[in-house]
Amino acid sequence: MKLQPLADRVVLEPLDAEQKTAGGIYIPDTAKEKPQQGKVLAVGKGKTLDNGQVAGLEVKVGDTVLYGKYSGTEIKDKDGSSIFIIREDEILAIVK
Amino acid sequence: MKLQPLADRVVLEPLDAEQKTAGGIYIPDTAKEKPQQGKVLAVGKGKTLDNGQVAGLEVKVGDTVLYGKYSGTEIKDKDGSSIFIIREDEILAIVK
Amino acid sequence: MKLQPLADRVVLEPLDAEQKTAGGIYIPDTAKEKPQQGKVLAVGKGKTLDNGQVAGLEVKVGDTVLYGKYSGTEIKDKDGSSIFIIREDEILAIVK
Amino acid sequence: MKLQPLADRVVLEPLDAEQKTAGGIYIPDTAKEKPQQGKVLAVGKGKTLDNGQVAGLEVKVGDTVLYGKYSGTEIKDKDGSSIFIIREDEILAIVK
Amino acid sequence: MKLQPLADRVVLEPLDAEQKTAGGIYIPDTAKEKPQQGKVLAVGKGKTLDNGQVAGLEVKVGDTVLYGKYSGTEIKDKDGSSIFIIREDEILAIVK
Amino acid sequence: MKLQPLADRVVLEPLDAEQKTAGGIYIPDTAKEKPQQGKVLAVGKGKTLDNGQVAGLEVKVGDTVLYGKYSGTEIKDKDGSSIFIIREDEILAIVK
Amino acid sequence: MKLQPLADRVVLEPLDAEQKTAGGIYIPDTAKEKPQQGKVLAVGKGKTLDNGQVAGLEVKVGDTVLYGKYSGTEIKDKDGSSIFIIREDEILAIVK
Incomplete structure (x- = not known):
């Protein structure tokens, strides 16, 4: 199954703790809004502006990004991922 | 009865669990906002922007889409569907 | 008495249950927001956009439409309708 | 005293019940937001849009209109009207 | 001391009851939002619109206006006015 | 230390009571939102409008202004001012 | 790890108290919203305006800035910084 997100939405695969350690970043437990790392799997075409123009996204497929842990909607594949x-x-x- | 949705609205037929399993997607019970699959039956002309332009929809009739389970308004046909x-x-x- | 609604407003005559059954649509009692069928009696000129353009309405006089039961303002004629x-x-x- | 309302405001003289009956309209006591009839005494120049254009009003002096009973600000003349x-x-x- | 109000602000001197009676207007005690009469002492240059244009005010210095009693910010001069x-x-x- | 405020922000030095008396203005204790006088020390470049234009500020360095006492963010210098x-x-x- | 912030976001390294004292600024404990000094490490491309234009940021990498202590999202590096x-x-x- 492949998902094509609509508008300014992005499909992300969360990266687990080990990968995070490899990337050198550590999120404290005390952080108000815990950011999380993820890999971009698909991006939407962008948001339609008031002048009818579609503003493309800054993130690209393959980018590793930081996002708020409780943002968005979770979907589980058959294997549980x-x-x-x-x-x-x-x-x-974007984490470079 | 055929419905022509107004503006940026879409008419959807929800897909049942079996079809969902066939599509390979599984929605966990613990998800905050349970997304659901549906088939697009009709689409509106689009939203009128501030410059008078009508922004057409990204989804097309026949698309299978993921949407929030509690979004929108339910209408029942005589046969109960x-x-x-x-x-x-x-x-x-859009599920591809 | 004839009413000319202002801006993007519409004057509707609600269709009763029998007519609804004829149209083949059935609204479950359990629906969160019960949609209702009505006939369009008059339409406004449309909403004035930020660029001064007036965006005409999609619905026309004579259309049968689905609308939220608790939307709008009710007015009673002398005969009680x-x-x-x-x-x-x-x-x-729009119901076609 | 004459009032020149500002922007998109309108000065109305409410029409009493008798006049309403004459006009053939009846407002049920059970209505959530009771509309009321009034006569337009003065209109503002219109709202200034984001592009600097002033959008003139649809209603004109002399029009009979339907409005929400609890909208606006009441002002009493010396004679109590x-x-x-x-x-x-x-x-x-607009009631035609 | 002279005040030059910013943007779409206006400096007003409230007119007392006697003057109001002279003008023929009477504000009932039961009014939800009691309007009050005042004299315009100074006006701002106007609000900057989204297109960069400054929309000048409709009211001019010397105008008598009706305004909500509890709007704005009160400032007292040394003489207590x-x-x-x-x-x-x-x-x-604007009261004409 | 010199501060360059961002966008439509302004850096103000509050004027104390004595200076206020000199200026002839008196703020009653009963005022809902107590305005206060201050001297403009620095101004931002202005707010970026929807069309990309930057709208410069009306106030200039050196102006004496009236502002709400509880607005903004207080910063203390080493000397306690x-x-x-x-x-x-x-x-x-602007107080002229 | 290097972070490229999205849109109008900025990556900041907070400056500790000693550096703040050096800079001559002192934030009182009683301040409602305690501003804090930080050094800009990276800046986004800017916010996309309604006309599709991207408004670049005013702050540049290397700037020392004042910001609200409880704004933004904290991220900890492996060394705890x-x-x-x-x-x-x-x-x-911007602190100059």
Whole structure:
């Protein structure tokens, strides 16, 4: 199954703790809004602006991104793995 | 009876669990906002933007889409089957 | 008495249950927001957009439409029959 | 005293029950938001849009209109008669 | 001290009851939002619109206006007299 | 330390009571929102409008202004003196 | 790990008290919203306006800025040091 997100939405695969450690980032338990790392699997065409123009997304398929842990909608595949659909505006940064 | 939804609304026929399993997707009971699969039966002309332009919809008749279970308005046909009228913005993704 | 609704408002005559059965649609009692069928008696000129353009309505006089039961303002004629004045955005779909 | 309402405001003289009966309209006591009939005494120049254009009003001096009973601001003349200043957007329809 | 109000603000000197009676207007004690008469002492340049244009005010210095009694900010001069700074949108009408 | 406020923000030095008396203005204790006088120390470049244009501020460095006492953010210098950073929209008027 | 913030976001390294003292600024404990100093490590491309234009940020990498202490999202590096991702609109001023 492949998902084509609508408008300014993005499909993400969350990266687990080990991958996060490899990336050198650590999220404290005390953080108000815990950001999480994920890999971009698919991106929407972008948001339609008031002038009819569609503003493409900044993130691209394959990017590793930081996003709020409780943003978006979780979907589980048959094997139990999770993916998330979130709006690009809920993504904080691209991890380079 | 045929329905022509207004503006950026979409008429959906929800797909039952079996079809969902066939599509390979599984929605966990613990999900905050349970997304559901549906088939697009009719689409509106689109939303009128501030410049008077009408922004057509991304989804087309026949698309299978993921949408929030509690979005939209349910309508029952005489045979008891349900259809939903929802705004396109409440559709998360097209299932390919 | 004839009413010319302002802006994006529409004057509707609600269709009773019998007519609804004839149209083949059935609204379950359990629906969160019960949609109702009505006949369009008059339409406004449309909403003035930010660029000064007036966006005409999609519905026309004579259309049968689905709308939320509790939307709009009820007005009773001397014979006790009701009409409703609602904004077009509260109309879900045109019944064809 | 003459009032020149600002922007998209309208000065109305409410029509009493007798006049309403004459006009053939009857407002049920059970209506959520009781509409009321009034006569337009003065209209503002219109609302300034985002592009600087002023959108003139649809209602004209002399029109009989339906408006929400609890909208606007009441002002009493020395003889005890009331007039109302309301925004045009709170007027539902012109009675023809 | 002279005040130059910013943007779409207006400086008003409230007119006392006697003057109001002279003008022929009477505000009932039961009014939800009691309008009050005042004299315009100074006006701002106007609100900056989304297109960068500045929309000048409708009211001019010297106008007598009706405004909501509890709108704006009261400032007292050394002699104890009050003036008010309010946004033009809170002014209901010009009294002619 | 010098502060360059961002966008439509302004850096103010509050003027104390004595200076206020000199200026002839008196703020009653009973005022809902107590306005206060201050001197403009620095101004931002202005707010970016929807069309990309930057709308410069009306207030200039050196202006004495009236602003709401509880607006903005207080910053204390080493010597204990306070300055405030507030948005221009919270400034009521320029005192001339 | 390097972070490229999205849209109008900024990555900041908070400056500790000693550095703040050096800079001559002191934030009182009684301040409602305690501003804090930080150094800009990375800036987003800017916010997409309604006309499709991207409005670049005012702050640049290397700037010392004042921001609200509780704004943004904290991220901890492996060595325990914190960085913050915040929107430029939450930055009050550049410290020169």
